[in-house]
Amino acid sequence: MSEVKLMKGNEAFAEALIRAGTDAYFGYPITPQSEVVEYLMSQKPYETTGMVVLQCESEVAAINMCYGGAGAGFKVATSSSSPGISLKQEGISYLAGAELPALILNVARGGPGLGTIQPAQSDYFQATKGGGHGDYRLFVLAPSSVQEMADFVPLAFDVAFKYRNPAMILSDGIIGQMMEKVTLFEPIPRRSLEQIEKECPWATTGKKPNRERNIITSLDLDPISQEKHVMKLKEKYEKMQAELRYEEINTDDAEYLIVAYGSSARICHKVVSIARKQGLKVGLLRPITLFPFPYKRINELANKVKHILVTELSLGQMVEDVKLAVEGKVPVYFYGRTGGAIYTPVEILEYLKTKL
Amino acid sequence: MTEEIIIAGFGGQGVLMMGKIIAYAGIMQNYEVSWMPSYGPEMRGGTANVTVIVSDERISSPILNEYDTAIILNQPSLDKFEKTVKPGGILIYDPNGILRHPERKDISIYKIPATEEAAKLGLTKIFNMMVLGGFLKIKPILSVESVIKGIEKSLPKRHHKLIPQNKEAILKGMEIIKLV
Amino acid sequence: MITYKDIIKPENLVYRRTPLLTQKTLSFCPGCGHGTVHRLIMEVVEEMNIQQDTIGIAPVGCSVLAYEFMDIDMQQAAHGRATALATALSRLMPNKYVFTYQGDGDLAAIGTAETIHACNRGENFIIIFINNGIYGMTGGQMAPTTIPDMITTTSPYGRDTKIMGNPLKITELVAQLPGTCYVTRQSVHTPNNVRKTKKAIRNAFEYIKQKKGTCFIEVVSNCPSGWRMTPLQANKWMEENMFKHYPLGDLKVPSNENVKQ
Numbered sequence A: 001m002s003e004v005k006l007m008k009g010n011e012a013f014a015e016a017l018i019r020a021g022t023d024a025y026f027g028y029p030i031t032p033q034s035e036v037v038e039y040l041m042s043q044k045p046y047e048t049t050g051m052v053v054l055q056c057e058s059e060v061a062a063i064n065m066c067y068g069g070a071g072a073g074f075k076v077a078t079s080s081s082s083p084g085i086s087l088k089q090e091g092i093s094y095l096a097g098a099e100l101p102a103l104i105l106n107v108a109r110g111g112p113g114l115g116t117i118q119p120a121q122s123d124y125f126q127a128t129k130g131g132g133h134g135d136y137r138l139f140v141l142a143p144s145s146v147q148e149m150a151d152f153v154p155l156a157f158d159v160a161f162k163y164r165n166p167a168m169i170l171s172d173g174i175i176g177q178m179m180e181k182v183t184l185f186e187p188i189p190r191r192s193l194e195q196i197e198k199e200c201p202w203a204t205t206g207k208k209p210n211r212e213r214n215i216i217t218s219l220d221l222d223p224i225s226q227e228k229h230v231m232k233l234k235e236k237y238e239k240m241q242a243e244l245r246y247e248e249i250n251t252d253d254a255e256y257l258i259v260a261y262g263s264s265a266r267i268c269h270k271v272v273s274i275a276r277k278q279g280l281k282v283g284l285l286r287p288i289t290l291f292p293f294p295y296k297r298i299n300e301l302a303n304k305v306k307h308i309l310v311t312e313l314s315l316g317q318m319v320e321d322v323k324l325a326v327e328g329k330v331p332v333y334f335y336g337r338t339g340g341a342i343y344t345p346v347e348i349l350e351y352l353k354t355k356l
Numbered sequence B: 001m002t003e004e005i006i007i008a009g010f011g012g013q014g015v016l017m018m019g020k021i022i023a024y025a026g027i028m029q030n031y032e033v034s035w036m037p038s039y040g041p042e043m044r045g046g047t048a049n050v051t052v053i054v055s056d057e058r059i060s061s062p063i064l065n066e067y068d069t070a071i072i073l074n075q076p077s078l079d080k081f082e083k084t085v086k087p088g089g090i091l092i093y094d095p096n097g098i099l100r101h102p103e104r105k106d107i108s109i110y111k112i113p114a115t116e117e118a119a120k121l122g123l124t125k126i127f128n129m130m131v132l133g134g135f136l137k138i139k140p141i142l143s144v145e146s147v148i149k150g151i152e153k154s155l156p157k158r159h160h161k162l163i164p165q166n167k168e169a170i171l172k173g174m175e176i177i178k179l180v
Numbered sequence C: 001m002i003t004y005k006d007i008i009k010p011e012n013l014v015y016r017r018t019p020l021l022t023q024k025t026l027s028f029c030p031g032c033g034h035g036t037v038h039r040l041i042m043e044v045v046e047e048m049n050i051q052q053d054t055i056g057i058a059p060v061g062c063s064v065l066a067y068e069f070m071d072i073d074m075q076q077a078a079h080g081r082a083t084a085l086a087t088a089l090s091r092l093m094p095n096k097y098v099f100t101y102q103g104d105g106d107l108a109a110i111g112t113a114e115t116i117h118a119c120n121r122g123e124n125f126i127i128i129f130i131n132n133g134i135y136g137m138t139g140g141q142m143a144p145t146t147i148p149d150m151i152t153t154t155s156p157y158g159r160d161t162k163i164m165g166n167p168l169k170i171t172e173l174v175a176q177l178p179g180t181c182y183v184t185r186q187s188v189h190t191p192n193n194v195r196k197t198k199k200a201i202r203n204a205f206e207y208i209k210q211k212k213g214t215c216f217i218e219v220v221s222n223c224p225s226g227w228r229m230t231p232l233q234a235n236k237w238m239e240e241n242m243f244k245h246y247p248l249g250d251l252k253v254p255s256n257e258n259v260k261q
């Protein structure tokens, strides 16, 4: 049954894991996402759905446990925050290389290094351009509400399994820590082993007499066939363009466009409403998927606005993709705060006004 | 209707809980709500604050720089947030431990001696409910019934026997709040 | 009337704060054992007059800011990797005194591999291991050393060893390894125990001077905040529960001395 609750983003994500029929979650505490494992442990899904929940010895262990589970076709997930996500990168690259579906949540915080525990969006490059080694991409979703922290779980799993590719939810300390009203979707039961074997004929669930053995690997010593493998991945990423999602607010008559994702998009939504009250025609484009990215739509909008402002809680990462999309048609400005500092709507509006 | 509130005080004063109850009560009345805490080392007895928004529209930014209402429970928070109340807005504060009182002339300032009153009644643990009562008196955007339901949702079952006491505290808070 | 000015005189001095602790106020919670151990290490470094030759390493955990309090050269390590940094430092500067200062999550969860391999190689540095059975810094999650049935935020119904594994006695484990020369378990909850711990730290620094190999000092400590107890309750609980799993005493002493269990 769908239910309305007041939850933190982290808790909504955890509850959604249980409801999405996730088979296993592996995690390691780190602020600001520890509520994920805390919530799961309080709900004891291992007694209800049979979902495995384990607090591991490290993020490295957690992501490799995901690899193991995913290799057998199970729905597996892990979560962490920036430093922990960095540790997982080798494992994420292996998942992509071996074409395994898995869900990774990053509740990002300010960095580099140990940095701060306050929210940031400075992991955009890491999430969208690979992150680990090798030629690969993740499917990346950027929630901007607690509701989306829940809703993106089944969506991410669907895409991950459809393309056999890891999916990442790139959130941050704002969305993870804040509480909002959330309508929880109806639980989906976990798949049986027979279902998994049917849906994932590649899964290493034990060789049956009627099939060849299944091997999960990312190794191919022959450069020509490795190249072929990477080209196949590339085709997959091109097909993944079909999963593009974005939201537009007041763009119809906009003279000035703001592009922002996740928590920043929430803050910029307020900028739009204050600006409109002051008679300034400002619109907002919010990429919901960061990979694939709405290059085409931004290019179209660049034909009708006077300039574009990109805001991020970083020194400017997504702004590079926006500039690629705009192809120099109009000026692209950037306003950012970083290291865990957060801008307010008025601050952004003041900056915008200096560029009129 | 959109009400943007900041609640600030020391960790352990029940600041986050008060915000949570307002948010839950908002849900009971079908409003959109958001609750954004300060988090981190504040846990260790430092200052804590929470931004709560209750609205009949989709809520945009959960982070604000001005508020309709500021509920202030210690001096550092008063110093920080007095200037963030919108002109014409409301500041509610508990004078306990306050040396420099609020000075603005373009907002309505209310005083609620909740710490003192709660100590008298032996209700120190739920002094925050008294403050909440004071707020509801000044800004009756939520009914006491919704707030009680909010408390039910926010408190673990084993503490539900304390609900009548909470209600008493809320009503007391409504009595003792005074315009400065 | 006698005032404090009549009492505070050099001839009445029984205790002074070591100048090797900076003036910065310790950021630990009231009653926490971390502060005491910080002080003991700095007292030993002062007494041995080796400030210029000592390098400390603190990874993440509540003691991540140790470099703010200890007036010596220090490095801050990534979570779990302190002994890797120490390996490099002690090998590159064999005549220096290198120590790590690690929590149980850091040393016995994410850093287990580094811990075991450094001890097994017999790296010539000191590991100070604060075992409070919990992740203090991140708000009280279960640690590898959390004892059975102990409540934490990730074992809200108590640690169920069937699902969550058993407390890891990593000190017993490293005592087995040929590389460790001195392995001991102490506490700092009473003046007597504080004195013993200080003696152990002093021993370790002396062994390092003689290049005897890895010295491993576990301090069974408390975490009033993470355990949700007052400092007094926490110390009592520690005596009654933690010491059963983590008995105090030497596990291994250099070969020319007798091993007392």
Ligand SMILES: Cc1ncc(C[n+]2csc(CCOP(=O)(O)OP(=O)(O)O)c2C)c(N)n1
Pocket: A028, A029, A030, A031, A059, A083, A084, A087, A114, C060, C061, C062, C063, C079, C102, C103, C104, C105, C106, C107, C130, C132, C134, C135, C136, C137, C138, C143, C223
């Ligand atoms: C890679 C990585 N993962 C997780 C964290 C978050 N983190 C910081 S300290 C800590 C655990 C600290 O516990 P412990 O080592 O027992 O020390 P204590 O705080 O109890 O003194 C964790 C998980 C981090 N900083 N880096």
Ligand code: SF4
Pocket: C027, C028, C029, C031, C032, C033, C034, C062, C132, C136, C137, C222, C223, C224, C225, C226
């Ligand atoms: S949280 Fe625990 S370990 Fe950390 S300083 Fe406080 S009492 Fe000490």
